[in-house]
Amino acid sequence: MSNETLYLVSFILVTAVATFLTRLMPFAFLGKHSNHPLAQHLGRYLPAGIMAVLVAIFLPRAAHWQTPVFGLDALLPAALVIVLHLWRRNALLSMLAGTICYMAIQQGVINLV
Amino acid sequence: MSEKNGLIALKVSLPVFFGYLPLGASFGVLFSTQLDYAWWIAPLMAVTIFAGSGQLLAVSLLVSFTGLTQVFIAMLLLNARHVFYGLSLLEAFKDAGWRKFYLIFGLTDETYSLLTSRARSEDKGREQQIDFLITLFNHAYWILGCGIGAWLGKNLTFDATGIEFALIALFIVLCIEQYKVLQSSFPIWVGAAAGLLSLLFFPESQQLLIAMLLICAVLFWQYPANKHRYKRRLIKESADEQ
Known part of the structure; x- marks a missing residue:
């Protein structure tokens, strides 16, 4: 794999993980409190x-x-x-x-x- | 039954088709005119990332060969508003099993809008199947849009100036739909005020996040006054179940 391809592959991976993490956060930390009046x-x-x-x-x-x-x-x-x-x-x-x-x-x- | 679910999901998601095709295509065109990579990398990013503003930012980060740590932080900040999206869907996605992973992965602005605006029946399992299909269809439209745009960007030119307005029109339509569901315009005025304030006083890259923090602050502030309503509703529901 050339350097440029390696950079592109890691770039896409990093971007995908960061995007998924922000979407996952409320479910990971607040999943048990979905019935709470504030939620x-x-x-x-x-x-x-x-x-x-x-x-x-x-x-x-x-x-x-x-x-x-x-x-x-x-x-x-x-x-x-x-x-x-x-x-x-x-x-x-x-x-x-x-x-x-x-x-x-x-x-x-x-x-x- | 499942065919009927598919039809419902198709009808609900159709407006996003007309929003995602041009938006995905504008990302695709940008990608293939700014970068030297093969055109099919654009739809590949649509498959793995599935984020409109994230992918548009990604093009400019790729152009300047940005360090990966910085890319990671930039993406977290840009997508930080998604943290708030999950809050309103905690209950809807509860016990969705293997589908939950994909539902969370596909929670874009538009998927979020559709899932929170649509009418829901008592049958939670079925509603989650429909949510899953809506997410899947939206993802497919997005991949298609990115692919078409990237291919066109390499192969021909036409005047599509102004086509990006489709997305703003979609947000306006969804705003009206939310108003009809809630029968209250209060959150819309709060949102509009928050948006305009951050537009006037903050740099473009931070406006969305700050406006969303402002809305949350207002909602937290007026929560104590509304608290009793939800508790009463909960007690009433559990009384009905017995």
Whole structure:
């Protein structure tokens, strides 16, 4: 095995182990306490909170905040997803429409200004 | 029965197919345009690592021949949010036997979202089989996406600018689904505030982790006021069983 191949193989191994370890930790240390009220409390509210975090962090990153767009290039497609999903509650439809809208704006097919 | 489980898992996981294909493909394209390795190393990483942001970071670490200790620490920190994911699934994965190993391995952002948002019946064994299939399908979509992207990156070019929005759209949809399940928007406002705060005041690499720590802090803080509800529910459940 060449040095470069050895590095790549160990790299993949190290990355895989580190990723698995972080996912394993709560099960290894807290497995017996899954009935605890605190675990129930976190289990009930964490998922919604984490989803909101992912949106709050990634949506602004996908937008251009300079004049004259002011983030509308990502906020408009996001609003489309929200409205469509509240109206039809069809995950595929909401995502597809939002993504096509965003791509059209980013590629200049739709001009906001 | 098992065929029906497969159909349920396929339907639940389909949105992730449309999220993972472009996201996996963007990792694949990045991998094969930045590095000189064979294109099939990208899907191989999808098989063994199965982490979106982790694999994207891996490309830049590979480019600069980073030392393995540093790689290990960087991956632990980047994936630290997964520690919180398990918390809400402790009960669901309990006594899952051999499946539990794979369920934990495959607990990505998207798998986590699907498993915590979907409706569950009383039949725990069956629900764990469905959880397992959803994880397996997601893993397969991810491998496929990474493979296609890496192959395309080596062989042709097309304008896919903006396709990564599919993942943000997925998170928005899952947010709304969580709201419908909980009938409460409180955790969504906490999450949005935590996300925006860390976005404004912390470097990009730490934003996710800090926002998640903030949510946990808020949930711990308002736990004493809600404690009685869970205890009462537990007592009621055990009374029902008798």
